Amino acid sequence: MFPGPIWTQPAPGSRKPRFTRAQIAGVAIGIADREGFEALSMRRIADELGAGVMTLYYYVRTKDDLVELMNDALMGEVLVRASELERDWRAALAQIARASFRAFRKHPWAISALRGARFGPNSLAHFEQSLGALTGAPFSIVDRLQVLGIVDDYVYGFVLRAHHDAGDVEFVDDKPTRVVLEFLRELLSSGSYPNLKAVLHDDESGEQWQHVRRLLGHDSRFERGLDALIDGLARSFTPKPKPKRRRRRG
Amino acid sequence: MFPGPIWTQPAPGSRKPRFTRAQIAGVAIGIADREGFEALSMRRIADELGAGVMTLYYYVRTKDDLVELMNDALMGEVLVRASELERDWRAALAQIARASFRAFRKHPWAISALRGARFGPNSLAHFEQSLGALTGAPFSIVDRLQVLGIVDDYVYGFVLRAHHDAGDVEFVDDKPTRVVLEFLRELLSSGSYPNLKAVLHDDESGEQWQHVRRLLGHDSRFERGLDALIDGLARSFTPKPKPKRRRRRG
DNA sequence: GCATTAGCAGTACACTGTACGAAGTGTCAA
DNA sequence: TTGACACTTCGTACAGTGTACTGCTAATGC
Numbered sequence: 001m002f003p004g005p006i007w008t009q010p011a012p013g014s015r016k017p018r019f020t021r022a023q024i025a026g027v028a029i030g031i032a033d034r035e036g037f038e039a040l041s042m043r044r045i046a047d048e049l050g051a052g053v054m055t056l057y058y059y060v061r062t063k064d065d066l067v068e069l070m071n072d073a074l075m076g077e078v079l080v081r082a083s084e085l086e087r088d089w090r091a092a093l094a095q096i097a098r099a100s101f102r103a104f105r106k107h108p109w110a111i112s113a114l115r116g117a118r119f120g121p122n123s124l125a126h127f128e129q130s131l132g133a134l135t136g137a138p139f140s141i142v143d144r145l146q147v148l149g150i151v152d153d154y155v156y157g158f159v160l161r162a163h164h165d166a167g168d169v170e171f172v173d174d175k176p177t178r179v180v181l182e183f184l185r186e187l188l189s190s191g192s193y194p195n196l197k198a199v200l201h202d203d204e205s206g207e208q209w210q211h212v213r214r215l216l217g218h219d220s221r222f223e224r225g226l227d228a229l230i231d232g233l234a235r236s237f238t239p240k241p242k243p244k245r246r247r248r249r250g
Numbered sequence: 251m252f253p254g255p256i257w258t259q260p261a262p263g264s265r266k267p268r269f270t271r272a273q274i275a276g277v278a279i280g281i282a283d284r285e286g287f288e289a290l291s292m293r294r295i296a297d298e299l300g301a302g303v304m305t306l307y308y309y310v311r312t313k314d315d316l317v318e319l320m321n322d323a324l325m326g327e328v329l330v331r332a333s334e335l336e337r338d339w340r341a342a343l344a345q346i347a348r349a350s351f352r353a354f355r356k357h358p359w360a361i362s363a364l365r366g367a368r369f370g371p372n373s374l375a376h377f378e379q380s381l382g383a384l385t386g387a388p389f390s391i392v393d394r395l396q397v398l399g400i401v402d403d404y405v406y407g408f409v410l411r412a413h414h415d416a417g418d419v420e421f422v423d424d425k426p427t428r429v430v431l432e433f434l435r436e437l438l439s440s441g442s443y444p445n446l447k448a449v450l451h452d453d454e455s456g457e458q459w460q461h462v463r464r465l466l467g468h469d470s471r472f473e474r475g476l477d478a479l480i481d482g483l484a485r486s487f488t489p490k491p492k493p494k495r496r497r498r499r500g
Numbered sequence: 501g502c503a504t505t506a507g508c509a510g511t512a513c514a515c516t517g518t519a520c521g522a523a524g525t526g527t528c529a530a
Numbered sequence: 531t532t533g534a535c536a537c538t539t540c541g542t543a544c545a546g547t548g549t550a551c552t553g554c555t556a557a558t559g560c
Contacts, residue, residue, distance in 0.1 A: 002419055002420075002427065003429075004420065004427060004429035004430060004433070005420055005430065005433075007433055008429045008430065008432070008433045012537075012538075014527090014536090014537065015525085015526050015527070015536090015537055015538070016526075016537095016538090017537085017538065017539095018538080018539080041515080041516065041517085042516085042517065042518080043515090043516085043517095046540095051539080051540080052539065052540035052541070053517090053518090053540075053541090054518080054519095054520095054539075054540050054541075054542095055538080055539055055540060057517095057518070057519095057540095058537090058538065058539070058540090062517080062518080063516095063517065063518085114410070114414065118418075119420070119430065119433070119434070121437065124437065124443060124446065125442070125443070127446060128442075128443045128444075128445050128446045131445035131446060131449065132445050135445075141449060142465060145449075145462060145465050145466065146465065146470075146471050146474060146475075149411075149465075149466050149471055149475075150404075150408075150471060150474070150475035150478070150479075152407070152411065153404060153407035153408040153410075153411055153475065154400075154403060154404045154407055154475075154479070155407065156406075156407040156410055156411055157402070157403035157404055157405065157406040157407025157408070157410065158400075158403040158407070160364070160403075160406055160407065160410060161399075161402065161403055161406055164364065168368075169252050170252075170254065170255055170369070177252060177254060179253075179254035179258045180254060180255065180258065180369065182258070183254070183255075183257055183258045183369070184369070187371065187374065192375070192378075193374060193375070193378045194378075195378050195381035195382050195385075196374060196377060196378045196381060199381065199391060199395075212395060215392060215395050215396065215399075216395065216399050220396075221396050221399055221400060224396060224400070224486070224487075225396075225399075225400035225403065225404075225479075225483075227482070227486055228400070228479065228482030228483045228485070228486045228487070229400075229404070229475075229478065229479050229482055230482070231482040231485060231486060232477070232478030232479055232480070232481040232482025232483070232485070233475075233478045233482070235478070235481060235482070236474070236477055236478045236481060237474075237478070262506075262507075263506095264505095264506065264558090265505090265506050265507070265556090265557055265558065266506095266507090266557080267506085267507065267508095268507080268508080291546085291547065291548085292547085292548065292549080293546090293547085293548095296509095301508075301509080302508060302509035302510070303509075303510090303548090303549090304508075304509050304510075304511095304549080304550095304551095305507080305508050305509060307548095307549070307550090308506090308507060308508070308509095312548080312549080313547095313548065313549085
């Protein structure tokens with residue numbers, strides 16, 4: 001039988017345990033931040049806490065549960081303080097998206113660790129806050145949910161790709177390695193990639209690639225995409241007064 | 251010294267090797283499709299091939315390299331046949347996005363395995379094709395790259411989240427488990443989640459959650475988001491004839 | 501026919517998550 | 531105060547992982 005997510009499991013504490021779940025998740029996050037998600041092992045965490053490895057399993061059923069804890073802690077960082085939340089729903093939505101963006105950028109491990117939006121109190125709070133941001137938006141409930149999902153999709157996707165690309169070893173300072181550049185040149189000279197070739201023309205030193213990569217990783221892309229997305233959502237989800245554009249339902 | 255990506259490393263073949271890289275990647279993909287990415291091990295692959303484990307390392311430097319091969323093979327599925335590619339750039343872009351969507355949906359492991367867009371011939375072909383789709387679009391080169399990146403971000407994000415949510419064990423048939431439902435009810439009754447509560451009102455049986463989850467996972471959301479996104483991109487990236495352009499929001 | 505070496509694979513090692521069970525210890529009833 | 535007992539800690543062990551090292555076999559070029 002499935003025991004349920006960690007949130008349904010009571011944390012120990014009838015006597016005085018040495019640690020708390022939050023504390024353990026905290027050092028785990030620290031390790032992941034500093035050394036990457038793949039460096040995060042139960043032994044490593046236990047060492048840092050000065051505890052035995054199996055001690056962790058008294059606080060947490062599995063490593064996945066611990067990751068869940070980490071994830072929810074991170075979701076706490078994406079929350080915008082209620083007092084600072086913009087009134088206008090578009091502005092508020094963008095604001096929340098930017099907060100997520102920043103949080104994920106700060107903790108890149110979350111991307112590899114992400115198990116999707118879950119039940120953590122903070123995950124729910126994020127959902128709650130997002131719903132609140134749409135107060136005053138002319139959407140049905142179903143539309144609200146879809147809009148929120150779509151914006152989150154975009155944010156996750158951006159961070160996912162920006163992060164992965166950033167870690168590539170084939171580049172130093174966004175410039176392709178010698179071997180890589182050579183390989184690319186050979187491939188392009190096959191004639192199968194005319195458009196690509198036109199963009200890069202003769203990229204002897206890899207500067208064009210460097211340019212492209214900088215472009216892809218840069219925050220300005222995030223902003224422009226977010227702008228366009230919210231704009232498009234506002235337009236296509238708002239019931240039109242005039243039936244100028246064919247769209248089923250409103 | 252960094253040896254470079256697998257694409258720069260010549261495949262064996264001066265005598266007659268038993269296998270090819272493509273073949274190995276093929277069975278790896280099969281395993282991942284059937285049993286999930288975490289079931290994919292070098293031993294498992296070797297078994298399926300009827301070979302020794304270390305034999306694989308004659309074809310591939312590391313497991314990561316193998317995953318790279320798998321990824322690029324998948325990118326091959328993303329390609330739209332040139333003859334079928336729409337003329338209108340918006341339609342073509344949507345078409346490519348849908349192709350990616352389908353490919354990823356078919357091979358969910360790719361999401362966990364994704365290392366970002368890389369150098370594989372097929373990845374580059376996807377890039378090439380996307381650039382081609384924008385022929386006739388009124389964008390500068392830089393804008394083209396940004397637009398493509400943004401659309402890919404959205405697609406990746408959607409698939410990422412849709413897949414992860416789909417695998418949740420806390421749900422059967424999209425309905426929350428008994429324990430989960432109880433936990434949610436308790437959390438909502440705390441009063442900290444008014445908007446959420448309004449959406450779910452009194453969800454005794456979990457049917458509201460079921461509804462919400464179906465909504466979030468459903469392809470219609472993908473379509474609507476894609477529509478809105480491309481619409482917004484067309485609008486905000488196209489240079490306006492009149493200088494009436496007061497972006498910077500209101 | 502012989503030397504070379506491409507290709508295959510067994511063994512071994514360091515590392516992972518975690519099941520099991522044995523210790524130590526705070527808490528409460530007597 | 532003493533006992534009992536459950537809470538809390540953690541050492542040992544095991545099955546699994548990726549892969550370095552090394553030796554073997556057999557195809558190839560002379």
